[in-house]
Amino acid sequence: MKTSFADFTALKKEADTVYLKLQRMGFIESEMLQLQKENDSSFIADFFLGKKYSEIAIYYSQEDFTKKELQGVASEITDEYFVLPFEKIPTSLRKLTTIRNQKGNAFARLRLTEFERSESYKLSATLLVDNGNIRTVDSIAIKGYEKFPLSFLKYYAGVKKGKPFNQKKLVEQSESLNSLGFVSAIKPPEALFRKDSTTVYFYLEKQNNNLFDGILGFATDEETQKLTFNGYLNLELNNNLNYGEQLLLNYKADGKEQVNFRVKATLPYLLKTPFGLSGELKIFKRDSTFITTEQQLRATYQINPKSTTYIGYKGYDSSNLLDIAIAGTPVEDFKSKFFIAGASYIKPQNKKLFPIKTVISFDGGVGVRDKEGNSDDQVRIETLLNNIFNLNYKNSIFVQNITSVLFSDSYLVNELFRFGGINSIRGFNENSIDASLYSIINTEYRYQFNDGVFVHSIIDLGYFENETLSLKQNLYSFGFGLGLNTKAGLFKFNVANGNTQNQDFSFSNTKIHISISSKF
Template sequence: MKLKQPPYLFLYLNIISCFLIGINAQETTLIIKAEKPLSQGLRDSLQLQSSYNGFDMVKQKTDTVFLSLLHMGYIDSELRELKKQDDSTYIADFYLGRKYNTLKIYYSKNDFSPKELQKISSQITDTYFLLPFEKTPLSLTKLATIQNQKGNAFARVKLTEIEKDENDELTATLFLDHGNIRTVDSIAIKGYEKFPKSFLKYYAGIKKGKIFDRQKLIKKNENLNSLGFASSTKAPEALFRKDSTIVYFYLEKQNHNQFEGILGFATDEETQKLELNGYLNLQLNNNLNYGEQFLLNYKADGKEQVEFRTKATLPYLFATPFGVSAELKIFKRDSSFVTTEQQLRITYQINPSSQTYIGYRGFESSNLLDEILVGTPIEDSKSKFILSGANYIKNQNKRLFPIKTYLSLDFGLGNRESKKEKENQYLAETRLNNIFYLNHKNSIFAQLTANALFSETYLVNELFRFGGINSIRGFDENSIDASLFSVLNTEYRYQFNESVFAHSIIDFAYFENPTLDLRQKLYSFGFGLGLTTKAGLFRFIVANGSTQEQNFDLGNIKIHVSVTSRF
């Protein structure tokens, strides 16, 4: 029998333990009272519960209520008594006193200017400003941030001499501990040691000697992600030494070479046969760790229209804001003419977003026709232009759409020489596009392109050529000649996720062709789909274009398929 007693003993102990636990876990009520009735709004602000799990939770909540009252402006409040009414009820007796809604803070103009104080207060004099009492902690944090942006990385802001004045209003004095003003004395790059450092200075605007401002450095660091050939792995960090500040950037190299191909399908109006046109684009970026770019472009529309283009760009020569680019274009239209264009530009980086340039453009065209066609002025000619212009780019850290805003203005002054005469000419080109975000997934893209050539007479082989996937969609590539044209491209975009988006196509254009005495409006409607795959960015576009004199015809539909691969 003695051997069987221990199990019963353990059972009795378990029952008693459960009973004691049940007593300790008994729900407890806390009643808050004061010298005056508490409004329902005040009770809601204190976030009072109907019950608490034991005395410890009641005591903790009582302390929280006391701190909350102080933050609300009841600075005279105190807990008079916390007493037990019965086994499950406690009463916390508070003295509230007067609620102070406003705090008058005296300050020195040597610490903060009235303009800086406008960020936290709307009532400012030369000696003091007023703050809503409950916003005081947040406002002090903002003032400390202002000092941090001035290079006072260790600045501290607090209130002293908190008291009541003769009008029984609450006053305080703003105290600023400046700390040491810090500047960026050294910059180090971790991960991608061969990163072209000129991009830090001129592209991102990160320079030695500038006042240390952590928030600005983080923002500028994000700009580096838009380069494509480098990305940030984490936010920059600073090492503060006694007499210097070192800022560390964490970057890694990204493959940013691109290969793009487009296949277009259309029906020949005469033969009703399916035609194939093509487009190839090769971009080599930063393979030498200099930030250089080499571009090779080839287009053929299946109708003996061929375009070849190559361009090389070298930014920030000798670690200066100056760069250089050289470009060659060759265009051939069946057996009518061939043109050759060379451009040389010297660029200057004004700031991280803006760039200006001066340059030279040489243009030469040859007539390939055996005989002159009436009404088609094509002649051998040469032209020379002095160019100038500027552009503005606002990047964004988005994989599918890295550019939010782009604006370019280009002007040229020159002349054309032909067998007949020498003639002065002027040209102007502009492009503006922007993405308007409705929310995270919905946006509207709008782009305006306008080119104009001003001359007394015009030749067919010197006119601008537009139309196609990169111009007004629904028309063949470079199928429209014009001395003046403007194209408005619009897209409503819906982004399913970071890899897939769909968009509408609504394009409008106007152009003038003086060689044909033609002025016409164009329209294009359609839709497109973009998809990021392992092979690259796949785009599928369907568009139908027509003139103001034509009705929409399904036979005019153009289908464009492109894949942009990165390697």
């Protein structure tokens, strides 16, 4: 509290401030009795304090607030009133005002009236709510990226006309668009309130989000003298037509052991509805043993901004390339047809390096496998669960589980799941492990230096079963990784040592996984 003043006006202002502070502390009966001049340079202010009230009972209408809403400001709540510590009245009223604003009452005002003191010297008041006009989002305007596909705003972010105006929620919805990759929110949305309408302006900027990563080599096979390809290619084209469409192309080959090829096209929000389509083709060839082609077609439906479901068809066509059967390796020609269905939940977060916080995905299929005129009923189930636990800005823990299982009366090598490598369990060669059932737990402790550099640990645990070999085994790997967000793209460098059950540690089992995603 100030004790010296330039003039009497400043002194009087400070005296009034002290009086208001006393009122807010619970001395509501207090009053300034006099401000008396003692001498030419001194004044004395006399205050009457009266009784201090430590709490107040506030009567309310359940039409204005529910008990659940009041739990955020008060611990003692009845059907008629709630009790607040006197000092918390201003902050509590602000919180309750925010609740009204979120219901579309953008100009709601709250105040206490009808103060009363009971015979037991308890204080009460009535909460008066002036809701003003309920505001809804009547129109939406995009600034900066006028060709932005509005279906993403409606179904992905959840911004819809006719919904109550909620500034806080609109900011969160705008920031959620950053996880799309091809757009960024350059500043929070703003609202223009007219007499009869409310227009919300979103400020967006288109981002280049095409990704390329690849090395392609040519060589001559020493045995066959034929030209072979090796290396990998990863091409991802996103939103080039301003429709939100996506085209993926993946190719990976080591020249001898195996070849992977994948192409996928996705068309979201057909005819501006929550329905979409995706088609995918995969080809896998293992040396001279077999080649398998997988086709998939899905019809998707966006339930809400975070949840999607789908139904579709998946087919397999596999050919045995062996001239002579190898004992213990059941590889045969077969064809499979599956009806598939699934759902996913994806929760984004506003972080440049890690834009996705949570993923829950379930894929199931029921079908029939035909080989040499014999049919077997089969069920395929695949799940993915991961989450980032943010300890603070720099420290986080990533946990992921991948589980896949095939139910069948009999099994073939060329229909099993294949896993291993940077996208499943690190420290093992890509797709080097066959399994009828496997479950992998990936964990990383991440330390983020800034928005462009992070390091992390690697602790992966796994279990798999191979019915064709009557094999059940545990896997584990340990290591570390580095991530750099460079001008060329996101560079990831992982070193992991993978081992199987009952296997002694050996440095020769260490694998280095390198990837870089370049945007253009």
